[in-house]
Amino acid sequence: MRRTAVIDVGSNTAKLVDYAFEPGVSFRRVDELRANVRLAEGMGPDGVLRAEPFERGIAALRTFASYCRAVEIDDVVATATSAVRGAANGDAFVAAARERAGIELRVLDGAAEARVAALAVANATTVRDATVVDLGGGSVQLSRLRARRFLAGESWPLGAVRSTETFLRGDPPKAKGVRALARAAREAVAPWFERSEDEPGRTLVGLGGTLRNLADVDQQRRGYPLDLLHGYRLSAGALHALTDDLVRMKASQRADLPGLNRDRADIIAAGAVVWSEVVRSSGFDELLVSGQGLRDGLFYPRLVPGGEHLLDDVRAFSVRNLLRQHQVESAHDQHVRAVAWQLFDQTAPLHAFGAWERDLLGAAALLHDIGMAIDAYRHDHHGKTLVLGRALPGFEHREQALIALLVRFHRKGQVGDEGLGSVLAADDLARVRALAGMLRVAEHLDRGKAQRVRGVEVHLGDGLVQIVALGDGDARLEVEMARERSDLLASGLGATVEVVAGVAREVAR
Amino acid sequence: MRRTAVIDVGSNTAKLVDYAFEPGVSFRRVDELRANVRLAEGMGPDGVLRAEPFERGIAALRTFASYCRAVEIDDVVATATSAVRGAANGDAFVAAARERAGIELRVLDGAAEARVAALAVANATTVRDATVVDLGGGSVQLSRLRARRFLAGESWPLGAVRSTETFLRGDPPKAKGVRALARAAREAVAPWFERSEDEPGRTLVGLGGTLRNLADVDQQRRGYPLDLLHGYRLSAGALHALTDDLVRMKASQRADLPGLNRDRADIIAAGAVVWSEVVRSSGFDELLVSGQGLRDGLFYPRLVPGGEHLLDDVRAFSVRNLLRQHQVESAHDQHVRAVAWQLFDQTAPLHAFGAWERDLLGAAALLHDIGMAIDAYRHDHHGKTLVLGRALPGFEHREQALIALLVRFHRKGQVGDEGLGSVLAADDLARVRALAGMLRVAEHLDRGKAQRVRGVEVHLGDGLVQIVALGDGDARLEVEMARERSDLLASGLGATVEVVAGVAREVAR
Missing domain, CATH: 3.30.420.40 (ATPase, nucleotide binding domain)
Incomplete structure (x- = not known):
């Protein structure tokens, strides 16, 4: 290393x-x-x-x-x-x-700073075209990302420290100063957004310590169930409401706000005002928070030395990176993914899932044993903890929660939302049941980790899913375990599931 | 490896x-x-x-x-x-x-089995003299541990599977069979405990899958805040009550009990009856559950090849083992422990702590950065998760919770019980405040991880603790950070805390 x-x-x-x-x-x-x-x-x-x-x-x-x-x-x-x-x-x-x-x-210089920040966004999200806003202590920077590359940027001296010193007097700050700062911010950035109106498919991405703090406070207020800032979507309405509150508070009151770094209590109000005006001018109704920024952008050329320093596939890299961090990569994980995908593909007539669910199933299959890094005992629970323990760049929080639930239920247990309900969609638990059901059968078909069941052949009958485990005829334990743990798949697909051995059927019976 | x-x-x-x-x-x-x-x-x-x-x-x-x-x-x-x-x-x-x-x-043979299990207990607890009870599917084994060595043992064919087949008929089992099994168990083990009455200072230690399941069900019933079985103290009263419930249930009802492994639903009632009678005969009012047993006892000769295969210091080994598992050992941790101990020793007149608290502080100091294995961001929270993620053999659950809280609060945050209150004693949060206060100052005095503050000299005045950071005169940032983070120590010791630079005082002012 x-x-x-x-x-x-x-x-x-x-x-x-x-x-x-x-x-x-x-x-x-x-x-x-x-x-x-x-x-x-x-x-x-x-x-x-x-x-x-x-x-x-x-x-x-x-x-x-x-x-x-x-x-x-x-x-x-x-x-x-x-x-x-x-x-x-x-x-x-x-x-x-x-x-x-x-x-x-x-x-x-300003352009180099914007270029570096844009590289971080391109490598830490799946965003291709975006306006990237970076608000630091000294300046606020807007840049345009097109096809993951920095296109153009502009900078104004409206950072949190400088805005505080220039505009805000008194504690709490005087309303007049707040209004003047808001106007200055608006006048600075509004033309930028007007010019870029013809750029379709953009996202508004935000960076910097002020924004991370605002997002953290918003999460605390909402009782957000994940401890993740990167990838958080801060709504415009929440940002405006929070800004209104912050400018009315004394610094000492702000310092006590859950989620707020005390060191920022005096400058966060000015920073919030600028953020609020940037978002208002943008016309976007939410802001995608990036936990990565300048420093990461400076690092990526070391990680990806060639060309434009862009990762080929941010999501795939994230999954592999997490596995490597905990040193738990194995042939078993690859095999479980292959078999889970066979089950997914061959039961397609019974589910309405597409490439998106298949991708999540694949990520969860690779990560299913990651909890072993903490302990083999309860590793399904530990796996959920580790999947949610840090950002998984490129995945939405909802996706990360879904992967965590698939990991949690790959072995056993009644599927529940595990407190993550508020980041899930209404039909996500049904999704988890079916996908975790596939993962669970695939896992137990390789319970001995020797890939003795090489793959599956699925026969669909009238309300029946027959899974033929194609192996070397000696995978009796695996077939039995998969059979015992096939209930979840049955409930997920709304069908009876039968697991039989392919080559040596009579042994498995 | x-x-x-x-x-x-x-x-x-x-x-x-x-x-x-x-x-x-x-x-x-x-x-x-x-x-x-x-x-x-x-x-x-x-x-x-x-x-x-x-x-x-x-x-x-x-x-x-x-x-x-x-x-x-x-x-x-x-x-x-x-x-x-x-x-x-x-x-x-x-x-x-x-x-x-x-x-x-x-x-x-029975004696070898008992000897192996005793080795596991000796290496996974700090128990020196005990009665060790191991109940498996076939037999129940009692053995005496003296000065960590196996002394003598005895075995009866009253394991959970065999007892079920021999004594229990019907579902739920007939009361007559339950009574007969209880009598058989009592008659078997009572003489053993009568003979060992003159052995002082013993603990009753229990092993085996049946007991782990009973303990798990008890934890679920109590809403126990830790996901740890090893080291759990199952009270005799709870065991008897649970046994009474289990023998009245059908196997299908038992299978749905939270914490119970479904595979054991049919044999757990008999196992519980035997456990209940063993504990009753022993006269102990609680049972120390060991998550380690026969298999670990068979493994220890590989880990500790020489002599009697006994670890010198179970607690110290546990702490080091956890650090090594996550590959986060560092000179910084050792240094933070040394400085935290200097603070502990030199503020002795202000606190009533002894060797026990000093030992916990030392363990927490070594483990304080373990959360970095998950992510640097929020590593104080991750550290708590990892300390509580698996058994820390040799530590009581209360101690493990205290170490987790010290790790959690080594960096920042208002001390709270983090949901662990029910395993803590009434004055433990006061303990955490003072000890985490020491740890926090020691941590920030080496925030640059270069050991530039080599140690501390503490001067106690009238309500004042002056901490002189002895360094190379260039630890301005560390001294400032320690000063900013000294509030917790002040509240923990009930004194004003001042942190000053020793060699280059004028620089630090």
Whole structure:
């Protein structure tokens, strides 16, 4: 495994993300360091980084550098964005970073920053055409993604720290300042959306710490059942309502809001106002939250070294990546997927499922034993925990919940929603019953993990599904277990299910 | 990693447990296969294994053998217990296993079986002197453990399958048969407990699938907050009440009981009756459930090759084993433990804690980052999940819950019981506040993971705890972060906490 640290000095925070990865194969975030440097604090119209924030920034970088030495990072990618870019003494900060922390900062211009963020979105979602909005401490950036590539972008100095300092006075902020900020945001971004009206099929994707915090607060308010931010769809209405609340609160009240990072309590109101106006101007009724952003965009060229650094298939990569993280890939999983798909395809006349369900079944089949990473005992429950434990980029939350339920019920148990009902559609439990039924039969047909049942042949009769297990004639235990565990498939398909051995029928009887 | 499969053919089930391990270092159960062979079924007074159960047993062994080949098991330890031992045609079964499945079964006599189970108990608990009761399908075994060694044992043919066949008729079973079985069990084991009355300091430890199922049903009834069986303390009263219920139910009703394995629905009533009588005769008011038993006892000589195959320190091994399972051991964890212990020791005048709390703090410090195995984001929450995800042998459930809470709150958050209140004592949350407060300061003092703060010196004043971070003078970020996160320690100790840099005080100010 290689280790790359990506460091990014923003206007509000300096962050380090430590990635462990094998190029082209897998990666994970090992750790994150975050320092609340507020580099842009008090910068004012002369554009000079003040002495205190300057020193805080360098102190953070010295800590990051010592971290990189201590954990044996192979290479460091370090960048600075709007605060340093826009500062009269930005060069002095870059020089101090080099001389006092040994870190070579690359100052990204607005276009480069947007391009990097767009790469993160292209590799962390299945979105092809979108408007990507990134709101940081210093600036807000809009860019257009077409066929997964960055097309064009624009940036305005309306980040959360800068907007707070420029527009909001008082605690709670005065209404006049809030209105002025809203107007400034509207006037900045509205023309951008008017120009892009002819671009069809777009999504509005949002990035940055302010948005992650807003999404988190919204999830807490709703009692959202998943602990996942990446892929969350924040509705425009919820965003506006939350913004209205935030601007009326004192910073101390905001600090106590469940889901809100206390360090952001003073700047979140301004950030929310800008977000709210961006979404209003866009005409979209929801915002897709990306938990990946600039730092991940800086990392992807390491993970995908060639060409445009784009993953071929984001969803397939996510599933494989999760398996590799927990080191539980096996031939058994591949085999169970193949047999589950045979059952799916050959029972097609009995179900109304299409490519979408087939894909989810395949993902769940590969992941069905992932809970073994915690313990063999109750690994079906642990599997659900691990599937929902972190983002599965490229999958909607509803899809991730469905996969988690298929994993949960691959072995046994009465199908229920396991508390995930509010992210599911009305007919999803019926879907889970049929698909988990297939998975369960496929799993037990390879219970001995030796692929002795090589495949199945399904005969459909009058209300009857006969599954012939084609094997080497010695898979008696597997056939018996599959038979014992075929009830769920029967209820899912609304038919009687019979499992028989193909080659050596008389032994299995 | 080496791989050993332990196979055990019992009267009720044949099981295979696949262990991955590094001798002396770590192990985990990779998978378990279970076949409901009912080998003793219909055996009757002539003691002959019937044709059907015989073939079921051999079919299971063939599957196990193919599993071992498929997953590349290094060595196989295979045993048979009471059904084969007591059968007139046991030799024929052993020969068939060899010839038709390629598995060499070692038939354990009663004493060997008891000795093996005792080894599992000695390595999976901190119990030194105990009566160990193992109830399987064929027999029930009592043995005495003294100073962690097997001392003596005795066995009776009162296992769950055999008792059912011998005593219980009808569904639900006739009261007369239940009474006869209870009397037989009492008459068998009572003299054993009378003889051992002069042995002080004993615990009653229970093993076997019947007991695990009874414990699981009891947990479901109580709404027990942990998904852990090993280490569970089943009260005598709950066992008697559950037994009374089970003998009054039909098998079909028992099959629907939450927590009960359907395969056992017909034999669990007899098993419960025997357990109930054993506990009554023992005079103990609770039973410590061991999730480890015969198979683990057969495995330990591989893990601990020398001497008596006893782990030196069960608790320390458990903590290290969990870290190694998830491959997250680091110098940082060791350092955080050292600094947390310095805080603990030097604030001793302010708290009433002793060696017990110090030990829990140490375990939590080593485990605090284990959640990184799932994701860096929310790793404090994931850490709680992983600490509670499987048994932590040697720790009481209450202790495991305390460690999980310390891990959960090592980074941030308001301390709460996280739904674990019912396994905690009244003053445990106060304990968590103080200990997590220490852990949180120690963690942030090494937030850069480079051990730049080498240790702490604590000065206690009038209501004031001054923590001097002794470092290389460049740990400004760490000192600041520790200071920002010192509130919990202040509330835990009921004092004002000040964190200052030792060498370069003026920098930190």
